[in-house]
Amino acid sequence: MATKTFCITSHSDxxxxxxxxxxxxxxxxxxGENGTKALSCxxxxxxxxxxxxxxxxxxxxxxxxxxxxxISAWGGAVWQNNRKTFEWCAGxxxxxxxxxxxxxxxxxxxxxxxxxxxxxxxVVVLTDSLGLVARLKxxxxxxxxxxxxxxxxxxxxxxxxxxxxGIWYNETADQLAGAAEPIGPM
Numbered sequence: 001m002a003t004k005t006f007c008i009t010s011h012s013d014x015x016x017x018x019x020x021x022x023x024x025x026x027x028x029x030x031x032g033e034n035g036t037k038a039l040s041c042x043x044x045x046x047x048x049x050x051x052x053x054x055x056x057x058x059x060x061x062x063x064x065x066x067x068x069x070x071i072s073a074w075g076g077a078v079w080q081n082n083r084k085t086f087e088w089c090a091g092x093x094x095x096x097x098x099x100x101x102x103x104x105x106x107x108x109x110x111x112x113x114x115x116x117x118x119x120x121x122x123v124v125v126l127t128d129s130l131g132l133v134a135r136l137k138x139x140x141x142x143x144x145x146x147x148x149x150x151x152x153x154x155x156x157x158x159x160x161x162x163x164x165x166g167i168w169y170n171e172t173a174d175q176l177a178g179a180a181e182p183i184g185p186m
Contacts, residue, residue, distance in 0.1 A: 047126075047167050054157060056124040057081055058117065060109045063128060063163070063173035064101025065180070072096045074105035075176030077169075078112060086112065087172075091180035102129035103142070105177065106158075110148045117154035125156070128163030128170050 051059060062076040075089030088108060109125045117123060127133065135141070136158060141149075149156075161167055163174070 043165075044167055047161060047169065050159070051124055054122060054124050056122045056157075058113075058121050058123040058154070059126065059169060060112065060123065061126045061169035061173040062102070062105035062109050063170060063177045064098050064103070064105050065174070065177035066095060066098050066101060067178075070095045071180075071182050072101045072104075073177050073180035073182070074101045074108070075173055075178075075180055076105050076109055076112075077172045077176060078116075079169075084172075086116075087176055088112075089176040089180035091182040093182040099129065099131045101177070102127065102132050105173070106132060107142070107145065107148075110145060110152070113154060113156060114148050114151045117152065119153045121154035123152075123154045123156045125158050126161045126169050126173075127158065128161055130160065133158075133160045 057080065059079045060076055062074070064072070064074040066072055071091050071093060072095060073089065073091035076087065077084055078086040090104070090108075106125070106127060106129075113123050113125070161170055163170055
């Protein structure tokens with residue numbers, strides 16, 4: 001059975017839950033009108049190097065979006081062997097938290113991974129949600145995710161990347177989440 005990398009707790013049962021973090025945001029500062037402002041230093045090259053080190057053949061980027069028009073939306077994209085093969089977006093009427101939208105996108109990634117991967121696959125899911133990463137790190141997952149995670153056959157990693165930093169995987173997921181139309185109430 002493949003190792004499932006998910007959150008920093010380790011259990012002796014058949015699934016090892018251990019979260020692999022990419023980087024917390026590396027920053028530099030520059031003077032701004034209201035003091036200093038942080039600039040992200042992570043770039044596409046660093047993300048590519050990280051993904052190569054994981055030998056990932058499947059990369060999934062997820063993102064959530066909250067719009068002023070009371071729409072919560074999320075989306076994501078899948079790249080297999082460096083080619084985008086699947087993308088999705090969805091939305092609900094009613095403003096919720098960005099964490100909820102990020103969680104919906106992550107859940108969709110879990111389901112896609114369960115349904116479309118084999119033991120030979122190495123999957124890295126990229127998220128820009130520090131809140132989601134913090135909950136995963138503490139082992140706080142939605143109850144119905146546990147069975148989905150157990151059913152994933154692939155080597156599965158969840159990785160934090162900074163949002164709004166020009167990283168094209170994240171930018172793609174962000175655009176999809178921003179384009180989602182609501183399909184009903186939340």
